Amino acid sequence: MGAPDGQRDGAGGSTPQRPFSRTVAAIPPSGIRKFFDLAQSMQGVISLGVGEPDFPTPWSAREAAIHALEHGATTYTSNSGLLPLREAITDDLADRYGVRYRAEDECLVTSGVSEGLDLTLRALLNPGDEVIVPEPCYVAYQPCVAFAGGIPVPVALDPGDAYRLDPAIIGAAVTENTKAILFGSPSNPTGSAQSAGDLEALAALAREHDLWLLSDEIYDRLTYHGIHTPVAASAPERTVTLGGFSKSYAMTGWRVGYVCAPEPLAQLMHRIHQYTMLCAPHMSQIAALEAMRTAQDDVEEMVADYDRRRRLFSKGLDELGLTCPVPGGAFYVFPSIASTGMTSEEFAEGLLTQEKVAVVPGNVFGPSGEGHVRCSYATALSQLEQALERIARFIA
Numbered sequence: 001m002g003a004p005d006g007q008r009d010g011a012g013g014s015t016p017q018r019p020f021s022r023t024v025a026a027i028p029p030s031g032i033r034k035f036f037d038l039a040q041s042m043q044g045v046i047s048l049g050v051g052e053p054d055f056p057t058p059w060s061a062r063e064a065a066i067h068a069l070e071h072g073a074t075t076y077t078s079n080s081g082l083l084p085l086r087e088a089i090t091d092d093l094a095d096r097y098g099v100r101y102r103a104e105d106e107c108l109v110t111s112g113v114s115e116g117l118d119l120t121l122r123a124l125l126n127p128g129d130e131v132i133v134p135e136p137c138y139v140a141y142q143p144c145v146a147f148a149g150g151i152p153v154p155v156a157l158d159p160g161d162a163y164r165l166d167p168a169i170i171g172a173a174v175t176e177n178t179k180a181i182l183f184g185s186p187s188n189p190t191g192s193a194q195s196a197g198d199l200e201a202l203a204a205l206a207r208e209h210d211l212w213l214l215s216d217e218i219y220d221r222l223t224y225h226g227i228h229t230p231v232a233a234s235a236p237e238r239t240v241t242l243g244g245f246s247k248s249y250a251m252t253g254w255r256v257g258y259v260c261a262p263e264p265l266a267q268l269m270h271r272i273h274q275y276t277m278l279c280a281p282h283m284s285q286i287a288a289l290e291a292m293r294t295a296q297d298d299v300e301e302m303v304a305d306y307d308r309r310r311r312l313f314s315k316g317l318d319e320l321g322l323t324c325p326v327p328g329g330a331f332y333v334f335p336s337i338a339s340t341g342m343t344s345e346e347f348a349e350g351l352l353t354q355e356k357v358a359v360v361p362g363n364v365f366g367p368s369g370e371g372h373v374r375c376s377y378a379t380a381l382s383q384l385e386q387a388l389e390r391i392a393r394f395i396a
Contacts, residue, residue, distance in 0.1 A: 027143045042356060046387045048375040049358040051188060051332065053250035055305075057287070058298040061249065064290035068283045077279045080270060081109025081258070085289045089243070089258050092292060099232040099241070101260040108259050108270055111280045113218045113244040114140060115273075116259035120214055120240050121148035123268035129179040131214075134165055135366030136334070138188045138216065142366070145182070153178070156368035159336070162325060163192040167201040174209050181206065184216035185231075186223060189365045189374035190334040191310075191327020196229045203235035212265075213239045218257070219330040221248035221299055224307050228329070237262060247330075248299055249291045254284040306331050309377040309384055316388040317375075320395060331378040334362065338371050340395050348373055355390035 019025075056062075080086065086103040093099045101107050110116040117140065125131070127149040133141050135154045142152035155173045157163040165183060181202070185194040206213050213231050220228040220243060232239040244257030257280075259269060273279075310327060317324040317335045324335035337347045344361035351357050362369030377384055 023146055023149075027146060042352075045352070045356045045358055046379070046383050046390070047358045048377070048379065048387060049360050051247070051330075051376045051378065052252050053247065053302065053331075053378050054380065055250040055298075055302050057250050057254070058291055058295035060294040060298075061251065061287040061291040065254075065283045065287040068286040073282045073286055075282055077109075077282050077285060079274045079279055080107070081280060082282075082285045082289065085109055085285050085292075086258075088289055088292045090260065093230075093232075093241070093260065096227070097230050097233055099230055099236060101236075101241075102263070105263050106260055106266045108266060108273060109280050109285060110244075110257045110259055110273065111255045111277050112246065113216065113242050113257035113259075115277055116242045116244075116257050116269075117141075117144055117214075117216065118147070119269040119272050120242070120259060120261070120265075121145055121150060122272055123265055124148075124212060124214075124240075125150040125179060128177060130175060130177045131179060132170060132173050132181045133366075134170065134181075134183050136163070136187075136189055136362060136369035136372070137182075137366055138184055139364055141182055141184075150179070151177070154366050154368070156366070159190075159325075159334075159372075162328075163187065163190045165194050165198050165202055167198065167205050170202065171205050174205075174211070178209065178211060180212035180214050182214040182216075184218070186219040186228070186327070186329025188219070188330055189332050189360070189362070189369065191330045191332045193223055193225065193328035194229065194231075196233075199229055199231045200234045203231060203238075206235055206238055211238070214242070215239055216242045218242065218244050218247050222303055222306060222331060223329040224303075224310065225328050232260075240265065245288045245291060248302075249288070249295060250302065251284075251288065251291065254281070254287055256280050256284045256288040306377065309379075309381055312381065313375070313377045313384050313388070316384075317391075320388070320392055322391075322395075331376055333375050333377060334369075334372050335375070336372055344370055344373055351391065351394050355394045357387050357390045357394075 086107040090101045090103045125148045130151045131145045132153045145152040215231045240261040245251040314324045314326045321339045322335040344363045348361040360374040362372030
C-alpha cells in the first residue's frame with residue numbers, strides 16, 4: 001500500500017510534515033519565466049520576453065576569460081572581489097557621475113545584481129520594516145523584500161506621467177515603519193529614466209524621513225536622452241547603488257554584479273556574502289574587468305542599435321493602437337493594450353498561442369501593470385518587424 005498524499009515511503013519513513021516557510025510558499029513563481037518556458041517549448045516563436053541582449057559578450061572580455069582559465073584562474077578570490085575590478089568600478093562611478101565610494105570597504109562584487117539586492121535587504125531590514133516599491137517594477141523587488149523579513153509597500157506610478165517617481169506620491173506612502181525606497185532607473189519593465197530634479201526631490205524626502213535609497217542601476221549605460229543620473233549624486237550617505245555587467249556588456253551568464261554602499265552597511269553585506277556566495281566566479285571577474293577597460297566601443301555600438309530598434313518598435317506599436325511612450329532607457333517597451341479589451345494575461349497567452357510572439361503580461365510587475373505588456377526589443381530588427389506583423393494580425 002502506498003504512502004498517503006504528501007508522504008513518501010523510504011528507509012527513514014515519511015517526509016516530514018511540518019510546514020515549509022510560509023513567506024516563501026506565499027510568493028508566486030516568476031511570471032517572466034512562465035512565458036519564457038512556454039515559448040521555449042514551441043517552434044518558430046519570436047521571443048520578446050526575457051530581458052537578455054542578443055549580442056555576444058565583447059570578444060576582448062571573452063578572450064581575457066579564456067586566457068585566465070588557461071592560466072589557472074579557477075580559484076576563489078577575495079570575498080569582496082578582485083581589488084582591481086572594485087577599483088575600476090568605483091573609478092568609473094566617480095569619473096562618469098562624480099559619485100565616490102571606496103574600493104576597499106564600500107564596494108562588493110556579487111554574483112549578479114540579484115545577489116547584491118538580496119544582500120542589501122537582508123543586511124538592512126528587521127522584521128516588519130517597510131520598503132516602498134514604486135511599480136510597475138522588476139518582479140524580484142517585492143519577493144526579495146519579503147524574503148528578508150520586510151514588508152513591501154507598492155506604490156502605483158502614473159503611466160500618463162511617464163512613470164516618474166513623483167515625490168508627492170512616494171511621500172504619501174511613508175509611515176513610521178518605512179526603512180527604504182527601492183526602485184530602478186532606467187526601469188524594468190517601463191524603460192522610464194528618472195530626471196535629476198525628481199531624484200534630488202526624492203533624496204530630500206529620504207533625508208526628511210531618515211530613509212535609505214536602494215537604486216538598481218543595471219541599465220545605467222543604456223540611456224537614450226543624455227547621460228544617466230544616479231540618485232547617489234544627491235544623497236551618497238544614504239544610497240545603495242546596485243550595478244553590473246549583464247545588460248550593458250551582454251554578460252548575463254557570467255554572473256557579475258556589484259553593490260556600493262556606505263561602509264557600515266557594506267560590511268554587513270560582506271558578512272552575509274562570506275557565509276553564502278563567498279565570491280563571484282574568478283574568471284568572470286577578470287572578464288568584467290577587461291570589458292570595463294576595452295569594450296566601451298562595443299557598448300556604444302549596442303546602444304546605437306538598441307536605439308534604432310526602440311524607435312521602430314515603439315512607433316510600430318503606436319500605429320497599431322497600442323499606446324506606447326518611447327522609453328528613455330533599458331531595452332523594453334510597455335505598451336497599453338486597453339484598446340483590445342483583453343487582460344494582460346489574455347493578450348500574452350493569445351498572442352503566444354495564435355501568432356507565436358512571446359511577451360510578458362504587465363500584471364506580473366505589480367497590479368498597476370495590468371492593461372499593459374512588456375516587450376523586450378533586444379532582438380534583431382527583422383524579428384521586431386515580423387513581430388509587429390504578427391501582433392497586427394492578432395489584434396485584428
